[in-house]
Amino acid sequence: MQEKDKIAINIFIDAFGWELYNQNTWFLERLATFKTPLKSILGYSSACIPSIITSRPPSEHGYWSSFYYSPGTSPFRIFKYLDFLPAAITDSARVRRYISKIAKRLYGFSGYFGIYSVPFKYLPYFDYQEKYDIWIEGGMKGSATIFDKLRQRQINFFLEKDGSDKTKFEKLNKALAERKISFAYLHLNELDNLLHLNGKKSGIVKNKIRDYDIQIRELYDNAKKYYGTVDLTVFSDHGMKEVTAAYNLIKDIESLNLAYGRDYAAFYDATMARFWFLNTEARNKITDRLEEIREGRMLRDDELESFGVYFKDHKYGDAIFLMNPGFMIIPSFMGRKPLRGMHGYHPDDPDSFAIYLTTADPEARPQTILDIFSFILI
Secondary structure, eight states, X not given: OOOEEEEEEEEEETTOXXXXXXXXXXXXXXXXXXXXXXXXXXSOHHHHHHHHHHSOOHHHHOOSSSEEEOTTTOSOGGGGGGTTSOHHHHTOHHHHHHHHHHHHHHHTOOSOOOOTTOOTTTGGGEEESOOSOSSSTTOSTTSOOHHHHHHHTTOOEEEEOSSOHHHHHHHHHHHHHHTOOSEEEEEEOHHHHHHHHHOTTSHHHHHHHHXXXXXXXXHHHHHHHHEEEEEEEEEOSOOOEEOOEEEOHHHHHHTTOOOBTTTEEEEEOSSEEEEEESSHHHHHHHHHHHHHOSSEEEOOXXXXXXXXXXXXXXXXXXXXXXXXXXXXXXXXXXXXSOOSEEOOSOTTXXXXXXXXXXXXXXXXXXXXXGGHHHHHOO
């Protein structure tokens, strides 16, 4: 059997944080010889994943949160007519997933899309950032991804991000046997959902990590059959925090007797709220109220700049209010019920750190998720 020279296998595991790894240090033990935490990005996967595949922060590539205030360009104006539906229907996660699929097809969106729990009456105030597939050639306009670089170098690669984790492993194992690729990127996302629902200490999560350990070891051994050198790297975008309390921030803001859409607009993510002020009175009332809340705090512009998420045009908000680690905004535009685990807290919180594990011997130590790009690009 003729062996190809070398393959780089890169496995992304959504929400597998450094603190979770420290609870399961048997994961890839004796296989991954280099292990280090990576500082993440403030925000969610909508910010982290584009940052990983471009090595640029959101302030440069433009992707931070999914929704941003832009009533003049909003494609969701028709949604205001759904606001008359009973709450039993509009609050149903299943109904909203179904409506999201219809909207995605209707608008021709190819990127990751969902309307989550955004009230239908407020959707027409917002536009959506990731309308189109960021993984295809030139998908992130103005920011070359690692896959754009591979295409430019005419390097054959494998990329799988859709379907079940089990199917993804099966497809990569098959591709390895065909010996036509030199670079592989496996995007695994099932652990993230399990952590949200169960928390990082649950047996369900530990079993999933054990499954990953078995599947990755088998994948590595399989690759060794067909390639002379196999470099394996496993990394993530962020960790997961145990949720300790819920806070009704929407109730606080609505008690100020300001009109949504006339005085202000707001988007309530799970761990932060973003505000756009349409007059001075709204700015003063809302910022004064936010300053009183001890369960979170407003972020200064210099902090946002240090995180790489400051936008001069305030596209994603005139003011950003971040909850303290462990607190969730409930209800929010992302969900109406608290979860066991959540991410999107301050990047310095220990549970926010991502992982970087590899069989290679890097000359330097990566520091943040922005460094992953240069360390895995062949």
